[in-house]
Amino acid sequence: MPTTIALVGAGRVGQTLGRALRRRGYPIGAVVTRHLSTARAATRFIGAGQARGSVGAEVARGDTILVATSDRAIAQAAHALAGLEADWRKKVVLHTSGALSSHELIPLEELGAAVGSLHPLYPFPRPLRQLPRGVVFGIEGDRRAAKVARALVLALGGHPLELSAEEKPLYHAAAALVAGHLMTLVDLGTRLLAHAGVPPARARAALMPLVRETLESYARWGPQAWTGPLRRGDAETLWHHLVGLKALPRHYREVYVALARAAVALYRTDRGQATKELRRLLEM
Numbered sequence: 404m405p406t407t408i409a410l411v412g413a414g415r416v417g418q419t420l421g422r423a424l425r426r427r428g429y430p431i432g433a434v435v436t437r438h439l440s441t442a443r444a445a446t447r448f449i450g451a452g453q454a455r456g457s458v459g460a461e462v463a464r465g466d467t468i469l470v471a472t473s474d475r476a477i478a479q480a481a482h483a484l485a486g487l488e489a490d491w492r493k494k495v496v497l498h499t500s501g502a503l504s505s506h507e508l509i510p511l512e513e514l515g516a517a518v519g520s521l522h523p524l525y526p527f528p529r530p531l532r533q534l535p536r537g538v539v540f541g542i543e544g545d546r547r548a549a550k551v552a553r554a555l556v557l558a559l560g561g562h563p564l565e566l567s568a569e570e571k572p573l574y575h576a577a578a579a580l581v582a583g584h585l586m587t588l589v590d591l592g593t594r595l596l597a598h599a600g601v602p603p604a605r606a607r608a609a610l611m612p613l614v615r616e617t618l619e620s621y622a623r624w625g626p627q628a629w630t631g632p633l634r635r636g637d638a639e640t641l642w643h644h645l646v647g648l649k650a651l652p653r654h655y656r657e658v659y660v661a662l663a664r665a666a667v668a669l670y671r672t673d674r675g676q677a678t679k680e681l682r683r684l685l686e687m
């Protein structure tokens with residue numbers, strides 16, 4: 404019999420996971436947000452649950468409580484939960500933050516609850532009606548919490564990735580670097596094309612085949628997929644880029660130079676003349 408899930412926080416992640424778990428047969432209990440209206444909207448999206456505008460006794464009827472509030476509200480939610488009458492030794496509480504660990508749930512751990520975190524390594528710009536299969540979830544926490552988290556991930560068709568509390572900041576830095584900054588990078592490229600005279604409406608679409616093939620190649624071959632003037636040791640082209648970028652707001656050149664330096668440090672480990680010349684231009 405699947406464990407009953409109560410949700411504290413039901414925005415983009417809470418609604419997506421709540422709906423996906425409901426569709427896999429998990430009973431949904433209380434769905435708590437800060438405003439009854441958003442809780443009601445969330446239960447409609449999930450297709451089940453009792454909407455509540457604050458943490459109350461109904462939450463403690465859930466066997467597993469999923470805290471999907473914003474990061475800064477997790478500790479506050481843990482304190483509110485710890486104030487409820489319940490046998491916490493039978494409960495599992497998991498939050499969905501990537502950056503924070505189960506330490507945020509200490510008041511519940513002290514009452515005997517199993518505590519952990521279950522972070523989908525996936526972007527949610529809005530609640531998703533269908534969670535794709537194959538999403539990786541970072542899992543951290545005590546043994547009992549990690550076991551329940553693993554079972555939930557497998558039920559969701561995902562892949563569990565076990566972490567320690569100490570590993571979470573770097574794990575989340577990786578997620579933020581790729582999810583947030585990859586988009587910023589592609590957007591900067593789109594804007595550069597527009598500066599080069601491509602109509603803005605066409606610029607984004609024009610880059611997409613390049614973006615997709617680059618990612619596909621990286622998925623297949625790793626760093627062997629690296630292409631471009633730095634790989635070829637073409638200092639003259641690099642110089643033209645740097646001169647052209649001077650005409651644009653500073654952050655274009657800063658991003659270009661920072662990423663070029665990282666690429667040279669990572670992939671051009673030789674001490675040849677071409678590498679030296681590239682390094683010299685990037686230090687100017």
Ligand SMILES: NC(=O)c1ccc[n+]([C@@H]2O[C@H](COP(=O)([O-])OP(=O)(O)OC[C@H]3O[C@@H](n4cnc5c(N)ncnc54)[C@H](OP(=O)(O)O)[C@@H]3O)[C@@H](O)[C@H]2O)c1
Binds near residue numbers: 435471479
């Ligand atoms: N978005 C992503 O791409 C993503 C990906 C992976 C993990 N995460 C993590 O998942 C968590 C939730 O993120 P999100 O993007 O889903 O946030 P969100 O869309 O902003 O939703 C936050 C939810 O928490 C509720 N809430 C806030 N404070 C509360 C409190 N004290 N008590 C009860 N409910 C409270 C909000 O209620 P109201 O609507 O009433 O304000 C809202 O339902 C965060 O830890 C985040 O780091 C996010």
